[in-house]
Amino acid sequence: MATMKLAAIAVALLLPLVAGVASADEFDFFYLVQQWPGSFCDTQKGCCFPDTGKPAPEFGIHGLWPNYAKCRPAEPELVDDVEMVVDGVPAIGRHHRRQKCWPEYCNDGNQLNPWEIKDLVAELDSHWPTLSCKSGRSMEFWSYEWKKHGTCSGMDQHGYFAAALELKKRHSLAAILADAGIVPSDEESYFLSSIRDAIADATGAVPNLECNRDAFGETQLFQVYQCVDRAGKKLVDCQLPMQGMCRDRAKLPVF
Structure with a gap:
């Protein structure tokens, strides 16, 4: 049972990494x-x-x-006091979600x-x-x-x-x-x-x-x-x- 739990945790940790790779x-x-x-x-x-x-x-x-054909949200990023561009407009803060169009x-x-x-x-x-x-x-x-x-x-x-x-x-x-x-x-x-x-x-x-x-x-x-x-x-x-x-x-x- 412990082994199965560890395997499930490993898969869960890997999923965000896989999702962030363009196909x-x-x-x-x-x-x-x-x-x-x-x-x-x-x-x-x-x-x-x-x-x-x-x-x-x-x-x-x-x-x-x-x-x-339609822009999609990119992976959310944590940003501390760093200027980012969101939809062409500079913004400062955390948890900004960028758009990925290609x-x-x-x-x-x-x-x-x-x-x-x-x-x-x-x-x-x-x-x-x-x-x-x-x-x-x-x-x-x-x-x-x-x-x-x-x-x-x-x-x-x-x-x-x-x-x-x-x-x-x-x-x-x-x-x-x-x-x-x-x-x-x-x-x-x-x-x-x-x-x-x-x-x-x-x-x-x-x-x-x-x-x-x-x-x-x-x-x-x-x-x-x-x-x-x-x-x-x-x-x-x-x-x-x-x-x-x-x-x-x-x-x-x-x-």
């Missing part, structure tokens, strides 16, 4: 996130080109991110093995380049994205990157916008509704949009979020609202 199966859809390089670079921080040189003036992959870092031990994606490197250099000044090596960017998001995708390393590349190659966002008269310009601005409608009409799925600010504080289109089914193959309408720092109009700066 590769616990998501509802993917975001394929592509960023406009002109908007990445045209900020006060600027950008740096990768070792392979200046990327083409095309939207580049930021990541393929598993996401929840899984991440599902297997820290599963590091990206460059050998696994060796046949994809040339395509990744073209379609998924880094613009960060921390390092000119895109492999470090891909390794981070794999560790944070890819390990939660339910795919192996090669399958994850191949899926993102295949999704991106189906539609050139820059060409879609150009066909709608939305072209890079340092003077013109465009209605966000026109950008969204052009992408939706061409791809058959409504995207979400994210904006940032240039060095003068003007709004510019930064990233396009395309929603993808759990298999990582089919574009679907994005259902979750996204403010994304956007206003009615945004620029698409020249790159």
